Amino acid sequence: MFNRRNGFRVGLLVVLVLLGAYLFVSGKQHQMFVDNKEIALDGKAYPAEAFVRVAFDGKEPLELASGDRDVTQVVGPAHTVKIEVLNESGDVLKTLDGDFQWVSTPKGMFSVPAFLGGAPSPMVDSPREE
């Protein structure tokens, strides 16, 4: 019953299941809100920037003025982000590259100020749907 062959087969099956789980997690596409509003986390306030350009996973950047909120799609749990802070005339004031982990809701909003301010996690509660 339990011989070499069956060992291999069970092993393969386990590998396949693990691969499936990996694909599921890493390939899953999520909806993520991106926010450029002042926010208070753990008693600390992070002010909004006047104008930012945010690009996730090297894709097309989003441009957000202060108080703007947008939505985008990201795939998988680990993401890179590149934020450029701009002034009114469109010049890049500073650029920040970084990465963060995010799996799923309920915290489905990426707060640019929190990320720029170096909060433990940039992810905050999603806006309630009206």
Added chain:
Amino acid sequence: MNEKLKGFIEEAGWPRVIIGLFLLSLFVAAPFVQVRVDASISDTLVRFGMNGILVLAMVPMIQSGCGLNFGLPLGIIAGLLGAVTSIQLAFTGMLGFLTALAIAIPLAALFGTAYGLLLNRVKGDEMMIATYVGFSSVAFMCMMWLLLPYTSPTMIWGYGGSGLRTTISVEGYWLHILSDFLSVQVGEYFYIPTGMFIFFGFMCFLMWAFLHTKTGTAMTAVGSNPEFARASGIDVNRMRVVSVVLSTVLASIGIIVYQQSFGFVQLYMGPFYMAFPAVAAILLGGASVHKASMVNVVIGTFLFQGILTMTPSVINSLLQTDMSEVIRIVVSNGMILYALTRKVQVKR
């Protein structure tokens, strides 16, 4: 008692028993879900009359050993040509109906002869080839419906000006010409298309009579054991062609009867899948791939059409969803599949 029941089930086959019981339970359940039984029965009867002859068309080819006539659309096309031409000639009433038949039957005989000659060359593979002969003839006629020079304004596309419509109403020509003959209307919901039944009965009688003639007997023998028939001096190939012609002609008559009751001539892809319900119905009636009788036709058509009528109304009221299409697919194809996979009784 138990033995008797067992014997009956074995005789009829499980699928038939199950489907029969299913239909019965539908009729029983109908009043409880506010479905009018009389309207349902009336519907079933009308559809029974409409489809009967198409199912009857299966009999000759089964009897001669050519198997199930999946090539039925070929005959149907002849019927369509008859119907369309009759409308083009603007004949109305019984004259229109008869004209349609008069044009359809010789055409069907012609198609059937060619089709029969083809089937004689492919013995053993008739069914698959018949299916595709049917399909390709329908596709071919799709082109023809666009090209043939019909001009009657009721039939051609309003815009563009050429090519026939997908559905042509026979109202004003020969709508219900058979159905309404001696028809009985009871109350608001109950209607018996007596004329159509008489015609169907007459067709069954002709078929029955044919099987009692010398040629019919020979045909049955060919289906039962072609070697025996050959040893008795029968031209097996000729008998097979005769059966195919008969089947095709019956199909062409069947579709015209269907149209006069349904009210429309459906062209283009309309006849595409028409063989399958007919095949399923006769198998449901107890025919096998090698043997069929008038009883099989009548019972099978009734059961099959009963299910088609009852499932939408009853099941839909019961489950609040329309499952009729799915049930039709599963029942009809399941029935054909059952017939095809039944172990053929060992002949020696």
Added chain:
Amino acid sequence: MKAYTTKEKIQHLLISNAVPIIFILMSAIAIPLSGFSPTYLVQEMLIRLARNSFLVLSLIIPILAGMGLNFGMVLGAMAGQVGLILVSDWAVVGIRGLLLAAMIATPIAIALGYVCGAVLNRAKGREMVTSYILGFFVNGLYQLAVLYAFGKVIPISNSELVLSRGFGIRNAINLAGMRHALDYLVPLKIGNLNVPVGTYLTIGLFCLFIVWFRRTKLGQDMRAIGQDMHVAGAAGIPVEKTRIIAIIISTVLACYGQIIFLQNIGTLNTYNSHDQAGMFAIAALLIGGATVSKATIPNVFLGVILFHMMFVVSPMAGKQLMGQAQIGEYFRVFISYGIIAISLALHAWKRQKDRERARRSLRGEA
């Protein structure tokens, strides 16, 4: 053995390749009529080759095992679609989504293939018509599942997939997240032409698999069974089991083929995509010069190109010729069915003739 003259050889070549030759001639007439530019046609063929080849290739193994054209391949296509629906719901995208869809669909395809093989073992000698009807039958069950079970028994969270009544899958599913995920996995552009390299690599791998498979013991057994079931059985080859394996392989491959097909198209027609898969694949294979009993890899590629060339060109050619594009569209439908009918008939006829000839060779010299 007598040597053939050149003339006889050419004659033989022409006769045995009659179908592809006719199609080449037809294309030669129709292409100029249609007025399509060569670039457009090449691009179109490149795409269609990627899109359809895998499905067509899945037909080869049952032919090897003597079971004819596997009309039951639609079962595999349905399994693939179930996988894609689930993956769409879970919003797993890209190549990972495709892989996951394939992984989910595989066990379903194996189960369906097993059922199909077992049914066909009960209908030896009429495998084709039986697998054909089985396709319809399982289509009913598929609709039952997709229309009623999905959203009720199997949770579907994505409201875009579900019919407005709350359960059942919508008619069309947008596979935007997976579109071309395999095709352009390895990006390559030649001039204006996008080349779906990823898919070609997959197809190439699969061809290698077929070549390799024919050299295995199992492949050899299938060839033996395909030629003479009784002799193979008498030699101890498990005939029924091997036939089931052949159908399972075909079904699983058809399932992958359908996934590849749909990632290329980008939209899943829940209720008809699989229907067409079988018919087009079979017609293409036959146009490529294959028969019910013999099919090679070149048949597949030639067939896909010729069939789809006609497919692309005929509506326009019809329009130019008859003034109606509709004619061309019906024409290609007619050709698809007609070619299957003719091929089947020719094969059956040839078999009958062969039987007679085999008999005649035994006849006394008198």
Added chain:
Amino acid sequence: METTPLLRMEHIGKEYFGNRVLADVSFTLEKGQILGLVGENGAGKSTLMNILFGMPVIGQTGGFEGKVLLDGKEVVFADPLDALDAGIGYVHQEFSLIPGFSATENILLNRESTKYNFLVEVFGDRLETLDRPHMRERAEKAITTLGVDLDPEMIVTEMPVGHRQFTEIAREIDRENMKLLVLDEPTAVLAESEAQVLLQGMKKLAAQGISMIFISHRLQEIMDVCDKILVLRDGRVIQEAKTHETSVRQIAGWMVGRKMEEAAEARPADRIFGEPLLKVEHLWVDMPGETVRDVSFDVRQGEIFGIGGLAGQGKLGIGNGIMGLFPAGGKVFLGEAPIYLNDPRFSLSAGMAFVSEDRRGVGLLLEEPIEWNIVFTAMQTQDAYIRSLLGGLVKWRDDKAIAAASKEYIDALEIKCTSGRQRAVELSGGNQQKVCLAKAFAVKPKLLFVAEPTRGIDVGAKRLVLDTLRRTNREFGTTIVMTSSELEELRSICDRIAIVDEGRISGILPPTAPVEEFGLLMLGTTGNGNGENEADRMVYHNE
């Protein structure tokens, strides 16, 4: 030297449905010996071999009596594959080769040499790839052992018949533990030179210690290669003898000889016949397994003409060919009128009728009522039992007349059935045969062909069938051509008996001729030699 014999079969007996086909058969076979197994068709040879191989049919019909010992140990095979594993090979009369495979592939069918690859671990051994060079090596070795000239890469369909036979034998030789080889008429399809090569090969194999059981009706071959012979008749061992102590003539006598009481029974001393009714000139018939090559004979009005011979020699082809059931050529006259061959209807209309040997395949409409079976041919060829309606436009089947007519036949032939409406498939073999006869009688033929009328029916029914034929002949003057494998039957009823061998008539004898003469004609060895002299061999070689 005391050794255990390789094979010992002890007191083997077998009944099929109360019908005894083997009784108390015992023999032994030493290592490296060749045993010739001879006997007429139906003598029990094939049943004996079926028992040895454990064919499922034996188990399904109630097993057998006695013991089979291989190397001194009792063996019971449930399946022919078990017998193969135990080292017993079988070369069939019909080829069991895969047509599109090469010799190598066929020789190693299902025993191919394979190479490991890692996929095996998951999907099982069948995914190993074939090791073609090694396969070819093995095939060549087997071919060399057999000592024949055979290209290992040649495809079966392109091979001459002899090479196919060699391939088949090489397949058995390749088995590692092959100890015993059964060859069932391996030379029947071979040309003379090929047969000689095969016989040489057999001797070589025997020298290597492989034992063989050789079944053949070419006695000369048996004499040439076998160490001893075993003669079976009616399921019993008639004689076991060393080959060098016997002769072809003696063996032929053992095979067919039996007590002749029945044949001597009430035969009118001198029967007078009319003019020749049937003239057959250079007839050939392409009937699979029963090819007729060149046959000429006359049958006279009122005669019962018998055609005998071993199975597969073509005796059945004659009737089938004349009746148009198989492609045929040559000239056939009924009276003065020529018969167009290949047209059953013509033959029937000319006044001939046929009772087929293939009762269930050709003779009957199994699924239809007895009535139909009886009247069908007459109805279709002579418009009997037909009522013309509408001025001849409709030929209506007259069910009443049919019922009446079939009732007569059912009574006359004592067909046991519930009614004429009973389906033919439900009848016993004997009653089915009577239905077939009734069908032929209903045509009221001038000339009646009857093939194997008593095959597979019980003794009582046999008697009745033969009596019916005799009575028809005497009362209605119907000329009968009867084909049968049972010589006794022919001798009991026929006026003259033709023996067919290899598609030709090897001689026509009166029924009173000595039984040995028939035996020699059947075996294709005419002349008076004792089978060991050159003259015999010459006749044989001439074929």
